[in-house]
Amino acid sequence: MSEKRAESAAPKPRGIRQTMSDLHIWAGLLLGWMLYAMFLTGTVSYFKNEISQWARPELAHQASVPDPADVAQRVAGELGRLAAGSSQWSIGLPSARENTAEAFWRLASAQPGQRRFGQATFDPATGHKVTARDTTGGEFFYRFHFQFHYMPVLWGRWLAGLAAMFMLVAIVSGVITHKKIFTDFFTFRWAKGQRSWLDAHNALSVFGLPFHLMITYTGLVTLMALYMPYGERLAFKTPQERQQLTRELNAFIQPGKPSGRAAELAPVADMVRQAQALWGRDNIARVTITLPGDAASRVAVARGEEGRASMSPQYLLFEGSSGRLLETHDSVGPAAETRGVMYALHLGRFGDTVTRWLYFLVSLAGTAMVGTGLVMWTVKRRRKLPDPARPHLGFRLVERLNIATIAGLSIAMATFLWSNRLLPGTLAQRGEWEIHAFFIAWALALAHAVLRPPRRAWIELLWVGAAMLALLPVLNMLTTDRPLWRSIAEGDWVFAGMDLVLWALAALHVKLALRTARHKAPVPRGAQSPRTKAPAPAGERTVPSVPRTTFDATHGATPSQDALR
Amino acid sequence: MSHLAIFLPSLLGFSALALAMERHQESVFDRALPASLTRVLRNLGWAALLAALAVAVETQGWGLGLVSYSGHTSASAGLVFGLLIAWQRRRSAR
Amino acid sequence: MIALPVRARRVVPLVSRIVAAILGGYALAALASVAALALPIARPQAVLTGMLASFALYAGAVIWVFAVRSATRAWVGLLMAAAVLMPAAWVAWHAGGSA
Numbered sequence: 001m002s003e004k005r006a007e008s009a010a011p012k013p014r015g016i017r018q019t020m021s022d023l024h025i026w027a028g029l030l031l032g033w034m035l036y037a038m039f040l041t042g043t044v045s046y047f048k049n050e051i052s053q054w055a056r057p058e059l060a061h062q063a064s065v066p067d068p069a070d071v072a073q074r075v076a077g078e079l080g081r082l083a084a085g086s087s088q089w090s091i092g093l094p095s096a097r098e099n100t101a102e103a104f105w106r107l108a109s110a111q112p113g114q115r116r117f118g119q120a121t122f123d124p125a126t127g128h129k130v131t132a133r134d135t136t137g138g139e140f141f142y143r144f145h146f147q148f149h150y151m152p153v154l155w156g157r158w159l160a161g162l163a164a165m166f167m168l169v170a171i172v173s174g175v176i177t178h179k180k181i182f183t184d185f186f187t188f189r190w191a192k193g194q195r196s197w198l199d200a201h202n203a204l205s206v207f208g209l210p211f212h213l214m215i216t217y218t219g220l221v222t223l224m225a226l227y228m229p230y231g232e233r234l235a236f237k238t239p240q241e242r243q244q245l246t247r248e249l250n251a252f253i254q255p256g257k258p259s260g261r262a263a264e265l266a267p268v269a270d271m272v273r274q275a276q277a278l279w280g281r282d283n284i285a286r287v288t289i290t291l292p293g294d295a296a297s298r299v300a301v302a303r304g305e306e307g308r309a310s311m312s313p314q315y316l317l318f319e320g321s322s323g324r325l326l327e328t329h330d331s332v333g334p335a336a337e338t339r340g341v342m343y344a345l346h347l348g349r350f351g352d353t354v355t356r357w358l359y360f361l362v363s364l365a366g367t368a369m370v371g372t373g374l375v376m377w378t379v380k381r382r383r384k385l386p387d388p389a390r391p392h393l394g395f396r397l398v399e400r401l402n403i404a405t406i407a408g409l410s411i412a413m414a415t416f417l418w419s420n421r422l423l424p425g426t427l428a429q430r431g432e433w434e435i436h437a438f439f440i441a442w443a444l445a446l447a448h449a450v451l452r453p454p455r456r457a458w459i460e461l462l463w464v465g466a467a468m469l470a471l472l473p474v475l476n477m478l479t480t481d482r483p484l485w486r487s488i489a490e491g492d493w494v495f496a497g498m499d500l501v502l503w504a505l506a507a508l509h510v511k512l513a514l515r516t517a518r519h520k521a522p523v524p525r526g527a528q529s530p531r532t533k534a535p536a537p538a539g540e541r542t543v544p545s546v547p548r549t550t551f552d553a554t555h556g557a558t559p560s561q562d563a564l565r
Numbered sequence: 566m567s568h569l570a571i572f573l574p575s576l577l578g579f580s581a582l583a584l585a586m587e588r589h590q591e592s593v594f595d596r597a598l599p600a601s602l603t604r605v606l607r608n609l610g611w612a613a614l615l616a617a618l619a620v621a622v623e624t625q626g627w628g629l630g631l632v633s634y635s636g637h638t639s640a641s642a643g644l645v646f647g648l649l650i651a652w653q654r655r656r657s658a659r
Numbered sequence: 660m661i662a663l664p665v666r667a668r669r670v671v672p673l674v675s676r677i678v679a680a681i682l683g684g685y686a687l688a689a690l691a692s693v694a695a696l697a698l699p700i701a702r703p704q705a706v707l708t709g710m711l712a713s714f715a716l717y718a719g720a721v722i723w724v725f726a727v728r729s730a731t732r733a734w735v736g737l738l739m740a741a742a743v744l745m746p747a748a749w750v751a752w753h754a755g756g757s758a
Contacts, residue, residue, distance in 0.1 A: 016726055023725045168718045176722070207642040210635050217714060224710040231692045231709040234751060235702050245703045309628040335700075335707035342711070345632065354568040355629075358636030365643060 017177050024173040028373050029398065031163045033405040036370045038163060040409055041145040042215075043363040046348055046356055048138030049097040054498045055137035055420050057480040059123075059130060061492040062099035066124045068284040069272035074127025075101050076268045076289065083118060087255040089289045094124045095282060095304065101127075106255075134430040135420055140438070141413070146223070149435060154226070160219075161227050167216045174205060201376050204369035211362045212369065218346035221339060247329070248336035251302035251315040255290035263295040266323035274325065275301040275316050283307065295321050300329075305349040312340025374402050400449045400457075407461035408445030410509060414468035415441035421472075421479045459517050466509035473499035567624035571617045571633055575641035578613030581606045583645055592653055614638065675730040683737045684720035687744075688713040694744040696751035 028035075044051065053059070075091050083089060083105035091103045101122040123130045136143075143149075147156030205212065225232065236242040243254065268287060275284055283304035291297040297320025302313065317327040332340065344350055348359040378399050385391050391399070419437035423430055449457045476499065477483035487496035583589050585606040590598050598606075617637065622630040695709025696702070720740070724733040 019725055020722075023722075165714070165717060165721075168714065169721045172718055172722055173725075203643075203646055207646060208639055211639055214635075220714045221711060224713070228689060228692045228710045228713045230689050231696055231706045231751075234693060235696055235706050245706060248703050248707070307629075309632055333701055333704040333707075335704040335711065339707050339711060341628070350629065351632070355633055355636060358633075358640055362636060362639045362643075365639075 017179060020173040020176040024170050024177055025377065027166045027170040027173060028370075029377060031166045032370060032374045033401050034159070034163045035167055036367065036374065036405050037409055038145055038160060039363065039367040039370055040413075041141040043360060043367055044413070045138065045142040045145055046360045046363065048142045050138065050494045050498065051141065052135075052137030052139060053099055053494045054476075055135045055417075056100075056130075056132040057476075057482050057495075058132040059099055061482075061487075061490060061494065062094065062124075063491070065094060065096055065282045068093040068282065069269040069276060071101050071124045071127070072272050072284075072287045073267060073269040074124075075103055075122050076265065076287070076292075078122060078127045078129075079103060079105060079289075080265070080292065082120065084293070086118075087258070087291055089292060090252065091287045091289075093284055093286065100124065100130055133420070133425050135434055136431050137420075140416065140435055146219075149439070157223055157226055161223055164216055164219050168220070171205075171209075171213055171216060175209070178202060178206075201369060201372040204365050204372060208362050208365045208369065212366050214345055215363070215366065218342040221342045222346055224339075247313070248332045249313065249339070251286065251288065251300050251313040251329070253288050253290055253298055253300045253317070256296055256298070258291050258294045259296040261295040262293060263297065263321035265289065265292045265297060265299075265320050266318075268299060270323050271299055271316070271318045271325075272301055275303070278316070279303045279314075280306070289320060292320060297321055298326075299323075305344075307350070309344045309350050310337060310340040311343040311347070312337050371402075371406050374398070374406070378402060399454050400446075403449035403454060403457045403461060404442070404446040407458060407465060408442050408449065410465035410505075411445050411461060411468060412438045412442035414465060414472065417472055418468060418475065421475050455516065459513050462509050462513035462516065466506045466513060469502050469509060470506035472502045567620065568633070568637070570620045570624070571637045572641060574613045574617035574620065575634075575637045576644065578610045578617065579638075579642050579645040581610030581613060583649060585610060589649060592649070592656065672730040676724050676733055679730065679733045679737060680721040680724040683734070684717045684724065687720050687737055687740055688717035690741055690744050690748050691716050693751050694747035696754070697747035 071093055072091055076089070079086075079089050079091070083103075085108055086105040087108075088106040089103060090105070092098075092101060094101055101124050102120065103122065104117040104119040107116045107118050121130045121132075122128065146160045147153050148159060149156070151159075220227065232242075232245060236245055239254075246252070246254075268289070272284055272287065283306045284301060285304040286300075286302045288300045288302070289297065290299075299318040299320050300315045301318070302315040305311070312332045314330045316325060317329060318324060319326055331337075348356060351359060378395065381395055381398075382388065382391070385395065416434055416438040419434045423433055423437075427433055445461055448461060451457075452460065473484055476495075482492070482495050484496060484499045487493075487499070584593065584598075585603050587597050587603075590596065590603075618630075618634050621634040621637070624630065625633055692709035692713045695712065696705050698705045698708060700708070720737060723736055727733050727736060
């Protein structure tokens with residue numbers, strides 16, 4: 001953008017569409033790689049529970065959901081042994097998508113105001129801790145999506161928020177730029193070089209526009225208390241006052257003052273049954289217990305996520321020592337409900353299987369939207385390079401980062417799953433090492449993208465990604481007793497689904513690799529030297545979600561780069 | 566089942582709207598269709614999209630229904646789009 | 660090599676706009692989230708309303724900053740918007756703490 005300005009001696013007033021186009025390009029480009037990674041990990045996170053199940057093959061397929069009331073009772077009993085002195089327990093119950101129970105509890109801490117929690121995963125049938133490999137499973141992709149890794153959680157969330165604001169600006173400026181956004185909607189000129197990249201990017205942006213706008217804004221809303229805490233800080237000075245706000249936001253009740261009188265916790269199962277009568281047998285999300293064993297104990301049984309598109313808290317509050325229902329908390333104020341709906345829309349947990357798949361597919365299209373935007377930039381700029389054999393640093397940087405991010409991330413994610421199957425169970429910090437493997441693979445892909453000629457790098461990395469994805473079901477068959485045919489026979493659609501989706505994604509990568517390899521390009525405009533008539537065909541990877549495109553983009557394979565092979 | 570009842574009208578609606586555009590009429594039928602037929606297609610398209618919305622809200626309520634509707638319209642728009650591209654490409658290849 | 664003052668003439672307005680957009684926009688959004696406390700609704704709802712709306716304001720401010728004809732206009736616009744919100748934010752600041 002500054003280069004353009006450098007060229008004009010007397011700056012003419014630029015139209016709004018032109019300035020918005022520049023803004024869109026910069027907003028998209030500066031953090032585009034981060035956004036691509038957030039989008040892809042966010043996309044797979046719609047199935048994070050399934051990925052987590054796949055990551056713990058020792059735990060049997062759950063054919064039917066155990067009664068949450070019984071599970072809550074068992075786990076509460078276990079917590080009585082594990083976390084006896086704790087002032088606050090919170091139990092997450094199994095569901096159709098979750099075959100374990102989990103709990104976290106407040107650890108007695110010397111530091112006031114600094115929370116520390118213990119955590120464990122439990123077998124719903126016995127209430128005891130599960131014995132399965134140490135892994136973060138799908139939770140890794142989910143957490144990476146909004147707080148990355150290897151940095152303090154708050155930094156990661158701020159970074160994600162910054163990226164989300166860039167995305168929001170990119171969307172709005174994109175809509176303003178694309179004036180004929182609705183009449184142009186169905187037009188795709190697929191044979192015209194840079195034009196077709198623009199059209200692919202437009203297509204993915206436009207038909208997914210409601211989703212992309214919603215997901216970006218609601219993403220900011222999920223962490224809005226971090227990004228915009230000023231009103232809250234001003235309005236609520238004491239913890240008691242702050243509770244006025246938190247009871248509008250979640251069902252995570254806080255311990256009051258202990259009475260000092262011992263009183264055994266009443267059967268949690270009975271309390272859960274009252275909630276089940278209201279909301280459905282399997283529609284119970286969490287049971288939070290404060291001051292268990294004390295007369296001042298309270299139990300909150302929170303409604304599950306099915307059946308309503310809102311995360312605003314709905315819970316029954318019981319007196320812990322007697323099981324008496326104290327309060328039915330089933331509505332919040334209008335702003336809180338709005339926030340609840342927006343939060344739910346982002347997480348998409350309320351959806352049935354079809355809705356979840358729609359989320360996944362449209363989110364994948366959003367990922368492709370970001371990817372095509374990044375690649376399109378190099379396609380457009382390449383035509384304008386004064387010397388295509390020696391592009392300027394900015395161009396080289398974008399080109400290599402594109403390869404490393406887009407092709408490399410697939411490899412990194414596949415590596416995470418590979419390491420889940422291969423790392424020995426005795427390895428200390430095994431769960432962390434799966435994550436290290438992810439980043440090591442990504443770094444190797446970056447190195448490859450930098451060292452190889454760009455087009456070769458694209459093709460090679462795409463093939464590596466394809467191979468790693470395709471072989472995962474085979475690896476699964478060799479290292480576990482849950483091969484595809486057994487999963488299908490047992491109706492275990494979590495494992496079967498994983499295998500099949502992995503193959504579908506592998507096929508997608510194969511297709512991209514083939515298209516990139518096959519494509520030939522004419523001589524670029526303005527470059528007539530014999531060097532560019534080198535026989536090496538040129539190509540550029542295509543858009544994942546758009547089936548067939550051809551283009552006359554040129555790509556890097558000039559003789560001087562060939563010499564590096 | 567109700568999902569199909571939302572998806573299919575959306576698909577029909579977007580197909581009709583796409584075919585109501587001259588550019589695609591040229592591509593699919595080799596000629597522009599008469600104005601009256603184009604009008605019918607456009608009305609049919611919008612009507613089908615409204616019908617899909619009605620089914621969504623009727624079967625899933627406003628909250629879940631609107632979300633479902635949004636998902637199905639996004640997906641069906643994308644599908645129609647992809648099919649148009651595939652069609653264009655096959656014709657060019659001949 | 661272009662003379663430094665000439666380059667500065669091109670770069671300074673751009674940098675100014677970037678600062679206005681990123682930092683000025685955020686400040687405006689934060690101000691709005693505080694001004695929301697002056698709304699005649701329950702305190703928790705006002706707090707949440709301020710937060711929910713702030714990002715739209717932030718994005719709008721960024722678009723504004725780059726859409727207007729000069730960096731000066733960009734800043735003036737932000738300051739005028741801040742001036743509109745300031746009285747409400749002032750009220751909220753001094754009423755802060757009471758439920």
